[in-house]
Amino acid sequence: METTKIHVTNMNLHYGDFHALKNINIDIPENQICAMIGPSGCGKSTFLKSINRMNDLVEGCKIDGQMQLRGENGFEDIYGDMDVNHLRKRVGMVFQQPNPFPMSIYDNIAYGPRTHGIKNRHKLDAIVEKALKQAAIWEEVKDRLNKSALGLSGGQQQRLCIARALAVEPEVILMDEPTSALDPISTSRIEDLAIELKKEYTIVMVTHNMQQATRISDKTAFFLLGELIEYGDTEQLFSMPKQKKTEDYITGRFG
Numbered sequence: 001m002e003t004t005k006i007h008v009t010n011m012n013l014h015y016g017d018f019h020a021l022k023n024i025n026i027d028i029p030e031n032q033i034c035a036m037i038g039p040s041g042c043g044k045s046t047f048l049k050s051i052n053r054m055n056d057l058v059e060g061c062k063i064d065g066q067m068q069l070r071g072e073n074g075f076e077d078i079y080g081d082m083d084v085n086h087l088r089k090r091v092g093m094v095f096q097q098p099n100p101f102p103m104s105i106y107d108n109i110a111y112g113p114r115t116h117g118i119k120n121r122h123k124l125d126a127i128v129e130k131a132l133k134q135a136a137i138w139e140e141v142k143d144r145l146n147k148s149a150l151g152l153s154g155g156q157q158q159r160l161c162i163a164r165a166l167a168v169e170p171e172v173i174l175m176d177e178p179t180s181a182l183d184p185i186s187t188s189r190i191e192d193l194a195i196e197l198k199k200e201y202t203i204v205m206v207t208h209n210m211q212q213a214t215r216i217s218d219k220t221a222f223f224l225l226g227e228l229i230e231y232g233d234t235e236q237l238f239s240m241p242k243q244k245k246t247e248d249y250i251t252g253r254f255g
Helices: 045-050 084-090 106-113 121-134 152-164 184-197 210-218 232-240 244-250
Strands: 004-014 019-027 033-035 061-071 074-077 092-094 173-175 202-206 219-225 227-233
Touching: 004 045, 019 045, 019 202, 019 219, 019 227, 033 045, 033 210, 045 061, 045 173, 045 219, 045 227, 061 084, 061 219, 074 121, 074 152, 084 092, 092 152, 106 152, 121 152, 152 184, 184 202, 184 210, 202 227, 210 232, 219 244, 227 232, 227 244, 232 244
Parallel strands: 033 202, 033 219, 092 173, 173 202
Antiparallel strands: 004 019, 004 061, 061 074, 219 227
16 A cells, blocks of 8 residues: 655645646655656746745745645655654755755755754764665765765765765655766666655655656656646556646657
8 A cells, every 4th residue: 555645735836926836636645756747848847946935035935725745743744834854854865966055065965954953973984884875875975974975986975975965864765867967877876766765755856758768766746737637547547648748748758
């Protein structure tokens, strides 16, 4: 039985007069990878960013409908009285371009735990090691933890950013095209990593790469012009789409 982790009902999002997301209804299951596909500007990144309220920073952004996150005591409203810092601890984010902080590898990973009040060096050491191991980069960096994170390759930087997201022990990891700036080998490593991480986390990933969606996701959501056109098991959506628009997109007739 699937357990829903993120429950969205009748969600609309406006940027000023622009209606960016239209009546979105979706249940994202726990411990699965959910891929968001669709042409540029169709609303998939906007939807992703609304899960941890990154859109709050955009002027004129207005959201109605309901978006809920399942916690220990049932569902909680993301746009209710949930503290944003608490939400972002529970819902981590990895961006398209690797964005390590201009500080040491160690401090990049310890940054989040420190902001949440962990000061004990032994505790921080353990968190840093665990996160780097989870992100499959520990062996590559364990002897240079005090060196700048900016000295790492692009693929290593992206795994470091995943480790940084994991360090605060989130429940959900949002990935906004996490491999679009990477070479094929680094891409494959991040994909393997995502499959490994779903044992412990719920992963929502925006991807332009439909092969990537078919390779690693359990569920796929197809967005077009701010609407959720189709959502279902990845295998079914790609092999027997129910909507003509989905079929046209995945067979390359547009987009």
